[in-house]
Amino acid sequence: MTSALRPTGSTRRWRQLRAPFARHLTDVGPLPCRRCGEPITAAMRWHLGHPDHAPRALGGDDTDLWPEHDDCSTKAGARLGNHLRRLYAAGRSPDTMTTPPPSRDW
Numbered sequence: 001m002t003s004a005l006r007p008t009g010s011t012r013r014w015r016q017l018r019a020p021f022a023r024h025l026t027d028v029g030p031l032p033c034r035r036c037g038e039p040i041t042a043a044m045r046w047h048l049g050h051p052d053h054a055p056r057a058l059g060g061d062d063t064d065l066w067p068e069h070d071d072c073s074t075k076a077g078a079r080l081g082n083h084l085r086r087l088y089a090a091g092r093s094p095d096t097m098t099t100p101p102p103s104r105d106w
């Protein structure tokens with residue numbers, strides 16, 4: 001049996017979800033980053049991100065996906081991870097989770 005995973009870790013389904021956005025960036029032009037609103041161009045590293053209210057870690061599905069800058073997406077993921085760790089450490093479950101607090105860029 002062969003895996004659908006590529007060395008990048010993406011699956012065929014994920015590449016299919018990403019493809020229309022990648023085509024838009026190449027053929028039409030920049031899209032605004034979900035996190036910061038600044039343009040993402042085809043030459044930039046970007047991720048297809050989930051909205052804050054439906055991350056995969058909390059059972060979110062793959063609807064409402066949108067491009068995010070590499071850095072913006074990584075920071076949002078770290079913020080979510082930290083938030084979940086604090087909840088678990090406090091003995092609370094993620095179903096009591098509210099949206100992670102916004103980052104403070106100093």
Ligand SMILES: [Zn+2]
Binds near residue numbers: 033034068069
């Ligand atoms: Zn961004």
